[in-house]
Amino acid sequence: MAAQTLYDKLWQQHLVSEQEDGTALLYIDRHLLHEVTSPQAFEGLRLANRKPWRLETNLAVPDHNVPTTDRSRGISDPVSRLQVETLDKNCADFGITEIPMNDIRQGIVHVMGPEQGATLPGMTIVCGDSHTSTHGAFGALAHGIGTSEVEHVLATQCLIQKKMKNMRIKVDGQLAVGVTAKDIILAVIGELGTAGGTGYAIEFDGEAIHTLSMEGRMTLCNMAIEAGARAGLVSVDEITIEYLRDRPYAPQGEVWEQAVSYWRTLVSDENCEFDKEIVLDAGTIAPQVTWGTSPEMVAPIDGAIPTYEQMQTDAERKSLQRALEYMSLAPGTRVNSIPLDKVFIGSCTNSRIEDLRQAARWVAGNKIAENIKLAMVVPGSGLVKAQAEKEGLDKVFKEAGFEWREPGCSMCLAMNADRLAPGERCASTSNRNFEGRQGQGGRTHLVSPAMAAAAAIAGHFVDVREA
Amino acid sequence: MKKLTEWQGIVMPLDRANVDTDAIIPKQYLKSIKRTGFGPNLFDDWRYLDPGEPGDDHSKRRLNTEFVMNQSRYQGATVLLARENFGCGSSREHAPWALLDAGFRVLIASSFAEIFYNNCFKNGILPIVLNEEIVEQLFAEVLADPGYELAVDLAKQQICKPDGEVVNFQLEEFRKQALLEGLDEIGLTLQKADLIRAYESKRRQQVPWLFNAPGDI
């Protein structure tokens, strides 16, 4: 058999049928749901008098709308409350397993899934959420879908798909101390552009990738979508397997052994061909900071915002101007001189235990700077929060002046009460710096947890390699 | 699914690259549990000067007269002309729902983000990809000619300009058929129920841990 990429294997193993034009019916092993993109899908099922095809593949959790402050009295915003209650009701009516808001396992869907072992190598995983690409870190084919497809998967356990192309991003060598997976992916997006991955499944490979923890790999694959690719992938290795051992939904005992020997086959064959390949040297990657309104508008911490003279075309000049106007920044500004108002450590990109540990290291024994109006940590799940508290990280953050919150999406997209006021500037560990993303008129700079924490203490961006 | 065969309408130009789904429909409106009613909030942050929340009377908000949607010459537009990577960002189908609710049935750009592109077809919206020169040319023509309209014939995969010039466009056959016939995709897939079951029983042998008892995941 010809050498295959990991994506080729996953695709082939899930084909239910294929037409001559390449349109295929692909089987879905795991369907994750949250409250924002599912209500209309359930309504569709009811209207057509249809039932879920295979109940046990579905797992739901509310995350986008949940408050991150005291939840004992429920959600005060009536519109958010209705959406979460609608998820509760839909899951109860159709018999779908849901982790409700006040369960300790509740969290951002892309944190909860892997944590529970509901994300396994070799699966196809979908969710009505573009950051489903996160789960590709486990050697699974995972991508976001719209609400019509949520309904399609519920009703048929399949999706109508066309095969993507293969891209490999190889990161050789080792990262400098203080440089993380977040910096790799931001540097990649800076190189590739936000549409550079369109039409591809991106496999991340190379020494710098396979030495990353699962948390780091999830951060990488999470932002494949910001490079335009629906799916990111990392092939299975010992680190993948060790992460999954004894997770609640992972196979146990004899079946575990059987699963592991299958999982070990989930790697791209030697000599397989990729349609596009990019090679980076990890040693040259500096901590990254976005300065504009698209994730590709990014610069190294020791760099500067571009100038109009550096732009090649009129369109580029126009978009630079628009972005800088919105961000209220001048061309040529040094990245480390940008002052901040708020700091947000959280989101499905960077809210796992390792992220919190990295941030805490910068915070320990310090106080947040005077110009920082609010610095908050929002753990990715109740279990991450509990683990962090066991390690005393909550105290480290609180003593420095950070707020320590309940898990959820929070100020990643500001659907709940956590948001920026117009004009406020935020260092954020999330994944999107679009206009208004963290609150209307708010200005977002995307960074790693270490960079966000160090910025909270200094009041502006600093180079975490220089400690 | 809504059908679309032929379409003619006023063209509204949106001269920005990388228009994301947060710009198309901001997050506060995603709290709705319906598919309709998003029209007044299409491009909300650009369209209004004051902030809006679900349940507000949006007709009372202050309009940003600079924004194309508020200019009289583009009233009633049903064709949107945009730049590269339109619809990037989230998977929210609320983005095509908002466009549809505001009357747009045809979108033209040099590229679209994948999930958004796919979501359009599920809602009877035709996203057309044209090369950058043609898009540039269309921008120039729309700006020069108030009331500029385009006519689209999906079966022929053609756009007809006011001067009679015809532009051909590409699109995958299965998407075209689904839109032309307004197919119920779920119904079609369910016709293959036997194939799906056959796949499942084969898979159950190979990866039994994915087929535990119901509720057990």
Ligand code: SF4
């Ligand atoms: S944390 Fe942000 S990006 Fe992740 S699922 Fe929630 S809203 Fe989406």
